[in-house]
Amino acid sequence: MEKIDIKSLNITELEEKLSELNLPKFRAKQIYLWLRKGVESFDEMSNLPKNLRETLCNIFEIRGVKIKKRLESKVDDTVKYLYELYDGECIESVVMKYHHGYTVCISSQVGCRMGCSFCASGIDGLFRNLTASEMLAQVEMAGKDNSVRISNVVMMGMGEPLDNFENTVRFLKLVSDEQGLNIGLRHISVSTSGVVPKIYSLMETGFPVTLSISLHAPTNEIRDKIMKVNHAYPVEMLLKACRDYTENTRRRISFEYALISGVNDTDECADILAKKLRGMLCHLNLIPANPVKENSFSRPNDNKVHRFCELMKSKGINTTVRRTLGGDIDASCGQLRRKSREEGL
Ligand code: SAH
Ligand code: SF4
Numbered sequence: 001m002e003k004i005d006i007k008s009l010n011i012t013e014l015e016e017k018l019s020e021l022n023l024p025k026f027r028a029k030q031i032y033l034w035l036r037k038g039v040e041s042f043d044e045m046s047n048l049p050k051n052l053r054e055t056l057c058n059i060f061e062i063r064g065v066k067i068k069k070r071l072e073s074k075v076d077d078t079v080k081y082l083y084e085l086y087d088g089e090c091i092e093s094v095v096m097k098y099h100h101g102y103t104v105c106i107s108s109q110v111g112c113r114m115g116c117s118f119c120a121s122g123i124d125g126l127f128r129n130l131t132a133s134e135m136l137a138q139v140e141m142a143g144k145d146n147s148v149r150i151s152n153v154v155m156m157g158m159g160e161p162l163d164n165f166e167n168t169v170r171f172l173k174l175v176s177d178e179q180g181l182n183i184g185l186r187h188i189s190v191s192t193s194g195v196v197p198k199i200y201s202l203m204e205t206g207f208p209v210t211l212s213i214s215l216h217a218p219t220n221e222i223r224d225k226i227m228k229v230n231h232a233y234p235v236e237m238l239l240k241a242c243r244d245y246t247e248n249t250r251r252r253i254s255f256e257y258a259l260i261s262g263v264n265d266t267d268e269c270a271d272i273l274a275k276k277l278r279g280m281l282c283h284l285n286l287i288p289a290n291p292v293k294e295n296s297f298s299r300p301n302d303n304k305v306h307r308f309c310e311l312m313k314s315k316g317i318n319t320t321v322r323r324t325l326g327g328d329i330d331a332s333c334g335q336l337r338r339k340s341r342e343e344g345l
Contacts, residue, residue: 003058003059003060003061004017004059004060004061005060005061005063005131005133006031006035006056006060006061006062006133007035007062007063007132007133007136007137007174008063008131008132008133008167008170008174010170010173010174011028011029011032014028014031014032015028021059023052023055023056024052027048027052030045030047030048031045031048031056032179033179035062035180036174036177036179036180036181037180038140038144039062040062040064041057041062042054042056042057042060042062061086062133063085063086063131063133063134063137064086064133064137064140064141065081065083065084065085065091065093065134065137065138065141066083066084066085067081067082067083067084067141067145068081068082068083068084068090069081069082070082070145076096076097077096077097078094078095078096078097079094079095079145079146080092080093080094080095081093081094081095081138081141081142081145082337083137083138083141085110085130085134089110089127089128090110090337091107091110091130091134091138091157091158091337092107092157092158092337093105093106093107093138093141093142093157094157095142095146095148095150098152100151100152101149101150101151101152102142102143102146102148102149102150102151102152103150103151103152103153103154104138104139104142104143104150104152104153104154105153105154105155105156105157106135106138106139106153106154106155106157107130107135107138107157107158107159108129108130108135108155108157108158108159108160108161108164108167108168109126109127109128109129109130109158109159109160109163109164110126110127110128110129110130110158110159111124111125111126111127111128111158111159112125112126112158112159112160112163113125113126113160113163114160114163114193114227114228114229115228116193116214116216116226116227116228116229117225117226117227117295117297118216118226118258118260118289118292118295118297119292120292120293120294121157121158121159121337123294126159126163129159129163129164129167130159130164130167131167132167132168132170132171132174135155135167135168135171135175136171136174136175136181138157139153139175139181139183140181143181150181150183151183151187152183152187152188152189153175153183153187153188153189154188154189154191154212155168155188155189155190155191156189156191156212158337160192160193160195161190161191161192162190162192162195162198162199162201162202163195163198165198165201165202168190169205169207172185172188172190172205172207172209175188176188185207185208185209186208186209186210188209188210189209189210189211189212189254190202190209190210190211190212191212191213191214191256192211192212192213192214193214193227193229194213194214194215194227194229194230194233194238195229195233196232196233196237196238196241199211199238199241199242199245200241200244200245202245203244203245203248203249206249208249208251209251210251210252210253210254211242211245211251211253211254212253212254212255212256212285213238213242213253213254213255213256214227214256214258215235215238215255215256215257215273216256216257216258216260216264217230217235217263217264217269218235218264218269218272218273218276219235219269219272220234220235222263222264222269223235225263226260226263226264235276239276239277239280242280242282243280246280246281246282250281251281252281252282252283253280253281253282253283254282254283254285255277255282255283255284255285256285256287257273257284257285257286257287258287258288258289258290259286259287259288259289259299259300259304259305259308260289260297260298260299260300261289261297261298261299261300261304263297265300265304265305265308267307267311269308270308270311270312270315271311271315273312273317274311274312274315274316274317275315277317278315278316278317282317282318283318283319283320284312284317284318284319284320285319285320285321285322286305286308286309286312286319286320286321286322287321287322288300288302288305288321305321306321309321
């Protein structure tokens with residue numbers, strides 16, 4: 001029988017599970033607190049009787065991540081991890097140092113089924129969703145392995161968090177729990193390629209997270225070519241959802257725009273984009289596209305990136321070019337996992 005993933009449960013669910021199994025329900029609070037402290041085994045739960053620890057160990061498992069590869073950048077403090085999960089699947093995480101503290105970029109799925117043409121994460125499709133505990137373990141390991149307090153989380157690693165909505169919501173509740181990592185929801189970004197119905201679902205949770213939208217193109221003509229999700233939820237529908245989101249939450253949206261040479265980097269693109277974003281409570285993040293071995297996309301040169309940025313600013317759009325971190329360690333998501341699979345590590 002497959003063991004129950006105990007770390008993904010909230011306190012009420014844990015109480016219910018213990019009752020169901022005829023185990024002492026009053027122990028739930030103690031167990032829950034140990035789990036929030038990040039213990040990796042039941043033996044560490046020192047205030048529980050030994051026989052209970054053994055019983056728990058037979059029924060439940062504490063899902064964690066195992067470091068399979070750790071790459072430290074020589075140019076900045078970025079650290080990239082390849083983690084192995086309980087079933088042998090691998091995911092990626094990146095820890096970045098910013099002036100305001102440490103941020104961890106976590107994966108939400110093994111692979112991705114959205115199939116954006118510029119992205120390495122989706123090339124082989126979706127393998128499986130991550131559980132809340134596996135998302136949490138990435139944040140815990142980032143803090144432990146670097147002996148730092150993680151202050152921010154971005155869900156921008158492998159996978160589409162809104163395609164794994166229930167576990168994402170579960171994770172957001174657990175990671176922000178005051179008794180656990182206590183990372184405020186305002187310090188967490190959820191990035192999506194634009195799964196419109198789930199943007200509304202996220203809005204309805206009332207969580208004050210930052211919503212990042214991977215826009216990458218100003219028109220359906222261009223977006224259709226590089227992002228399959230646009231066939232289901234075209235640009236107008238996506239931007240309407242964004243406007244509804246900002247009106248409802250008063251939270252600024254962050255638009256991500258990967259500049260790909262000859263695809264979406266012309267002055268005309270900048271012009272159309274500015275017209276569509278004008279008046280929105282938003283920020284535009286330009287990312288010179290990371291080259292991916294499996295496709296032929298390349299990034300524009302620095303002058304072109306600068307020009308696009310200045311054009312957007314001159315049209316009144318709050319714009320920055322994202323600082324490239326860990327440029328020497330394959331920090332673009334999905335690449336490390338692919339490499340490792342190919343090498344059969
Ligand atoms: N699935 C979610 C979150 C993970 S992807 C999403 O798409 O938003 C994190 C970010 O990296 C997204 O903005 C994605 O579009 C971007 N990205 C993926 N491949 C890239 C590449 N080769 N160059 C630049 N950005 C890329
Ligand atoms: Fe999936 Fe995001 Fe990559 Fe698109 S960009 S394939 S949604 S991980």
